Each structure stands twice: as C-alpha cells, then as structure tokens.
Amino acid sequence: MITVRAPATSANLGSGFDVFGAALSRPADVVTVEKADRTTIEVTGVGAQYIPEDPEKNTVGAVVEALDAPAHIHIDKGVRPASGLGSSAASAAGAAVALNRLYDRGLSRTELVPIAAEGEVVVSGVAHADNVAPSILGGFTITSTHGTRAVSADVPLVACLPDVAVSTRDARRVVPDTAPMEALVETVGNAATLTVGMCRSDPDLVGAGMDDPVVTPERARLITGYDDVREAAFAAGATGVTVSGAGPAVIAACRDGDRRRVAAAMLDGFADAGIDARAYQTRIGEGTTVLRG
Numbered sequence: 001m002i003t004v005r006a007p008a009t010s011a012n013l014g015s016g017f018d019v020f021g022a023a024l025s026r027p028a029d030v031v032t033v034e035k036a037d038r039t040t041i042e043v044t045g046v047g048a049q050y051i052p053e054d055p056e057k058n059t060v061g062a063v064v065e066a067l068d069a070p071a072h073i074h075i076d077k078g079v080r081p082a083s084g085l086g087s088s089a090a091s092a093a094g095a096a097v098a099l100n101r102l103y104d105r106g107l108s109r110t111e112l113v114p115i116a117a118e119g120e121v122v123v124s125g126v127a128h129a130d131n132v133a134p135s136i137l138g139g140f141t142i143t144s145t146h147g148t149r150a151v152s153a154d155v156p157l158v159a160c161l162p163d164v165a166v167s168t169r170d171a172r173r174v175v176p177d178t179a180p181m182e183a184l185v186e187t188v189g190n191a192a193t194l195t196v197g198m199c200r201s202d203p204d205l206v207g208a209g210m211d212d213p214v215v216t217p218e219r220a221r222l223i224t225g226y227d228d229v230r231e232a233a234f235a236a237g238a239t240g241v242t243v244s245g246a247g248p249a250v251i252a253a254c255r256d257g258d259r260r261r262v263a264a265a266m267l268d269g270f271a272d273a274g275i276d277a278r279a280y281q282t283r284i285g286e287g288t289t290v291l292r293g
C-alpha cells in the first residue's frame with residue numbers, strides 16, 4: 001500500500017494560458033493505492049459527493065489505464081472540485097506517482113506528466129498538463145510542445161475560493177478563438193516578465209507578469225465579484241491578481257508579510273458581492289510527496 005500527498009495547483013497565472021502552472025503548499029489531496037484485480041475508487045473529503053467513483057469518470061481511472069495498474073484507490077480530497085485549484089489534476093497526479101511506484105513501472109516524474117494529463121481529458125475533453133505538471137514536479141512549471149520544465153520558486157500567494165463552482169469544461173467554452181496582435185505582444189511580454197520573476201522568486205515581477213488581455217477578461221465574467229476582489233487585493237498590497245486556472249478561485253501574488261491582509265481583503269470583496277469564500281494563505285510548494293510505502 002502506498003500513500004501520497006498531491007498538491008493543489010494554479011494554472012495559467014494569467015499570461016500563461018495552458019502553459020504555466022505552480023504547485024501550492026496547501027491545500028492537497030491524499031491518495032492511497034493498493035494492488036487489486038480490478039479497479040475500485042473510494043472518495044472522501046471536501047466535495048466528495050460531487051466526484052464520481054466510476055473509474056470511467058474519475059481522473060484516476062485514466063491513469064490506471066495508461067499505467068496498466070489496477071488498484072483499489074482511496075482519494076481523500078483536500079482540494080474542492082470545480083475550484084480552479086487543480087482538483088481533478090491533484091488526484092490524477094497523486095495516482096500517477098503512487099501507481100508508478102506500486103507497480104515498479106520505473107517512469108520518471110517528467111514521464112508521468114502526460115500520463116496524468118489523460119485524466120484531464122475525462123473532465124474537460126483536453127489533455128492540458130498545466131495542472132498535473134506542477135502537482136507532480138512541484139515549483140513553477142512551463143508545459144509546451146517542448147515538454148515540461150520545472151523551476152523551484154518561493155513566492156507567497158493567496159488563493160481565494162468563492163463558494164460557487166465553475167467547471168473547466170464550461171470555462172473553456174468562453175476562451176476566444178483568436179487574439180489581436182497587440183494582445184499577443186502584451187501577453188508575451190507579461191509571460192516573459194513572470195518567468196524571470198519565478199526564476200528570481202521576485203513577487204513584484206511575478207505579479208507584474210500576471211496580466212492577460214485575452215482569456216482572463218472572459219473568464220472573469222463567470223465570477224461574481226471578481227473586479228471588486230481584484231481591486232481589494234491590490235489595495236491590500238498584492239503585486240498581481242488573476243483567475244486561478246478556469247476559476248472561480250482568484251490567485252494573488254504578494255510580498256512576505258502581506259498575505260494575511262490580502263486574504264482578508266479578498267474575503268471582504270466576495271462578501272460584499274454576497275458570496276461566501278475561503279482564503280488559503282499559501283506559497284509555491286513541492287510536488288507530490290510519498291507519505292507511506
């Protein structure tokens with residue numbers, strides 16, 4: 001039996017749609033696997049009632065198939081589903097690391113990224129790897145046609161999760177098909193700034209690089225209170241604010257010492273819009289860790 005902790009993640013970070021991702025030090029899923037003749041899945045924890053236990057419909061089922069590794073899998077959810085915090089990816093990432101070890105498949109962490117991304121096809125129809133990559137590898141990740149690169153970074157973050165659900169499948173429907181050249185130039189500049197910021201663990205550069213003129217404005221419309229929450233976070237000292245993944249979570253980069261104030265301001269912003277929310281004072285963290293086995 002093997003038990004792993006697979007972290008929540010924030011994908012896109014504004015300027016890196018379907019490319020950037022970051023592992024969060026909290027929250028996380030805990031995944032336990034045990035060899036079995038046929039795969040069974042049991043889900044407990046936050047939002048478990050909304051998560052199918054049928055292997056055809058759960059992200060970990062696709063990972064079992066890809067690794068040919070039947071198991072009894074217990075997922076203890078710490079990452080709420082439909083959150084924008086990589087909930088579906090955390091389970092898939094944890095299952096990939098745990099089953100690779102349980103069955104001695106010998107794959108490297110980087111080789112496990114496309115395998116775990118198969119789980120995302122189950123929920124959103126697209127094998128986007130920008131959540132599973134940081135959940136497996138940790139740190140800040142860049143996933144592109146050149147594969148996945150990870151760098152360790154230490155940046156304080158606040159992830160504020162309103163008490164509403166947005167599915168990635170729905171949020172992908174509002175992504176524009178095309179973008180004007182000026183928006184492309186702005187996005188490349190921001191993405192490059194953010195990447196340098198991550199390499200230097202500089203929250204000011206990371207925050208400055210989070211702006212995105214193409215996808216985020218469309219996604220923000222799906223999140224009641226977004227503009228006020230963003231403004232409140234900046235007023236409290238955030239260096240950058242954007243939609244986390246497909247939303248509805250909103251992620252803010254901050255300097256050390258500012259997280260508590262930023263978290264309170266974001267909660268107030270949602271409260272003013274009549275929406276309950278929870279704020280995680282977090283930071284960029286490590287990837288999936290083996291707890292037992």
Ligand SMILES: Nc1ncnc2c1ncn2[C@@H]1O[C@H](COP(=O)(O)OP(=O)(O)OP(=O)(O)O)[C@@H](O)[C@H]1O
Nearest residue numbers: 058059082083084085086087088091167168245246
């Ligand atoms: N192991 C799993 N954990 C969480 N959700 C799962 C799992 N397996 C299937 N699902 C389904 O996936 C959907 C949630 O995934 P979705 O990608 O929409 O949200 P998310 O992973 O929190 O967000 P994001 O990818 O934007 O960070 C829900 O419909 C849920 O039932």
Ligand SMILES: N[C@@H](CCO)C(=O)O
Nearest residue numbers: 011018128168245246
């Ligand atoms: N890149 C994906 C991440 C979903 O978490 C999207 O924005 O649709």
